Amino acid sequence: MTELLQGATRDEALAPLLAQGWTETADGNAIRKRFTFRNFNEAFGFMTRVALFAEKRDHHPDWRNVYRTVEVELSTHDAGGLTAKDIELARTMDEAAAHV
């Protein structure tokens, strides 16, 4: 779960996320996405649902909230890059954003 994703395994895991608007950082060690909601209530509601999940998994996002937007960056610092934990958290965020 905390092994760095590499090669074909990484490509396969990332493909569906890239199709959903996630992008890789220049160094390839993290993925980013900007979520936009209708208002602060929705943006912080999204963050709250994600926070509970992140805490349960003990894997937390780096995120910035400005009113109705939430910019997210995911990476597994212990591993020095992307792992399955980031993929799972990214999917959870997309799921949560779709149901706000």
Add this chain to the structure above:
Amino acid sequence: MTELLQGATRDEALAPLLAQGWTETADGNAIRKRFTFRNFNEAFGFMTRVALFAEKRDHHPDWRNVYRTVEVELSTHDAGGLTAKDIELARTMDEAAAHV
């Protein structure tokens, strides 16, 4: 409430915040502070309390959370700088952080 703070009024309003670790941005249009907690539970608990207050006042922070830290920037964009709304929100944040 949404008038720009200027001159002595501004200095007086800012002084107690600067003493609590808030700093002015270079352009003077915002104030910043970095809050550090013991863990993510405390950091997000703080954010949740502040979010409810911000929503009630319809005045929201620009903030970034990375695990147990929360970096905050406050400004009143409609007014193009600092107003009493920012002072009130900053005080509320200090109060909330003190009671986590």
